[in-house]
Amino acid sequence: MIKLPLAGSGVSNVQPLFTVINAEDIYEVEKAIGTGATYTVIHLYYTIEGATATDFLRASIDYRTQDAASVVTDQDIENLRNMIISANQNPSSIPEFALIGARDASLATLINYQVTDVQMKSQNAADNEN
Amino acid sequence: MSNFIKFPLVDNAVVGVPLDPSGNLNGTATGGGTLSQTGVTTVTIASTSGSGAGATISVNNNGQLTIGGVILTTVNGGDDYKVGDTITLAAVTTGATSRWTANIVYTLLADDLLGGTITRPFMMIPIDNVGVIKKGTAAAIGTNGTCEIQLKQVNATTGVGAAVVTKFLVTLDDTVALSSQRIVAGVAQAIAKASEAENSVPAVKFIGDAKILSVQLS
Numbered sequence: 333m334i335k336l337p338l339a340g341s342g343v344s345n346v347q348p349l350f351t352v353i354n355a356e357d358i359y360e361v362e363k364a365i366g367t368g369a370t371y372t373v374i375h376l377y378y379t380i381e382g383a384t385a386t387d388f389l390r391a392s393i394d395y396r397t398q399d400a401a402s403v404v405t406d407q408d409i410e411n412l413r414n415m416i417i418s419a420n421q422n423p424s425s426i427p428e429f430a431l432i433g434a435r436d437a438s439l440a441t442l443i444n445y446q447v448t449d450v451q452m453k454s455q456n457a458a459d460n461e462n
Numbered sequence: 463m464s465n466f467i468k469f470p471l472v473d474n475a476v477v478g479v480p481l482d483p484s485g486n487l488n489g490t491a492t493g494g495g496t497l498s499q500t501g502v503t504t505v506t507i508a509s510t511s512g513s514g515a516g517a518t519i520s521v522n523n524n525g526q527l528t529i530g531g532v533i534l535t536t537v538n539g540g541d542d543y544k545v546g547d548t549i550t551l552a553a554v555t556t557g558a559t560s561r562w563t564a565n566i567v568y569t570l571l572a573d574d575l576l577g578g579t580i581t582r583p584f585m586m587i588p589i590d591n592v593g594v595i596k597k598g599t600a601a602a603i604g605t606n607g608t609c610e611i612q613l614k615q616v617n618a619t620t621g622v623g624a625a626v627v628t629k630f631l632v633t634l635d636d637t638v639a640l641s642s643q644r645i646v647a648g649v650a651q652a653i654a655k656a657s658e659a660e661n662s663v664p665a666v667k668f669i670g671d672a673k674i675l676s677v678q679l680s
Contacts, residue, residue: 338647354593424660454616
């Protein structure tokens with residue numbers, strides 16, 4: 333499991349409550365475009381078969397800023413990959429994943445680096461040739 | 463072996479049980495209109511105020527012409543009946559045994575049920591296969607809050623997207639106001655605890671001590 337800060341859940345943006353995602357069976361992590369043309373979503377692809385041939389399960393992590401500026405960077409993806417490995421090495425640990433941008437965000441903009449929702453879907457498998 | 467979390471059910475929800483087939487119903491029936499004939503007439507319960515189904519009751523007016531002397535006996539217990547459920551026996555106006563011209567109405571007592579009143583304080587949910595917790599609706603006074611515990615599993619052989627993902631739909635009671643984020647956070651906290659300490663079986667504790675109406679797998 334990995335913890336993610338939930339936007340609007342705590343008494344203030346600096347003290348969010350958390351949601352969790354399952355870090356087992358993930359084979360690919362990628363950033364994705366949200367409702368605007370900006371990277372505000374992270375996709376986690378699981379090795380678990382979906383309902384239709386060639387489909388697999390995918391978790392989508394939606395960040396607070398859905399159509400303003402990008403908040404997910406390539407370095408975030410690499411950090412999350414490493415955290416997934418680390419979480420699986422220590423199954424009883426539940427590390428907290430935070431986007432890099434949260435580090436320098438102001439009190440007002442911190443919420444943009446927090447998760448607004450997560451959901452599971454059955455989708456085409458990710459390109460995992462890299 | 464599964465790793466579980468527990469959801470607190472509102473008011474220690476009462477479990478539906480069969481009627482006790484070993485004897486007569488212990489309370490007093492009403493209605494029935496005009497009674498005639500004598501002997502046992504067995505009928506299926508026509509309707510109930512609860513979710514119980516399948517029970518059959520024998521009616522013996524015992525030679526009486528009013529409802530006060532009628533003996534009701536459970537023949538087949540059916541299932542899912544609860545204390546306070548009102549059962550209705552439709553009028554029987556033909557036949558050689560006991561007849562009554564209007565519906566007989568009876569309210570179930572604890573002694574009428576097999577095992578009496580059985581309560582269930584919590585629902586248990588296995589978390590080994592949990593993928594994510596999806597936000598649902600906020601809870602408010604008069605509005606049931608929800609969230610979905612989505613599993614790493616599909617429930618169909620065709621289709622794409624979220625519709626084919628297996629999930630537990632968690633529905634909260636409508637007596638505590640709670641944002642959709644805080645509902646998710648309450649569930650996530652318990653899952654995190656269970657993951658950190660396997661087999662500790664933590665209970666979900668929502669802010670405001672909100673309770674659960676139901677958890678349904680779909």
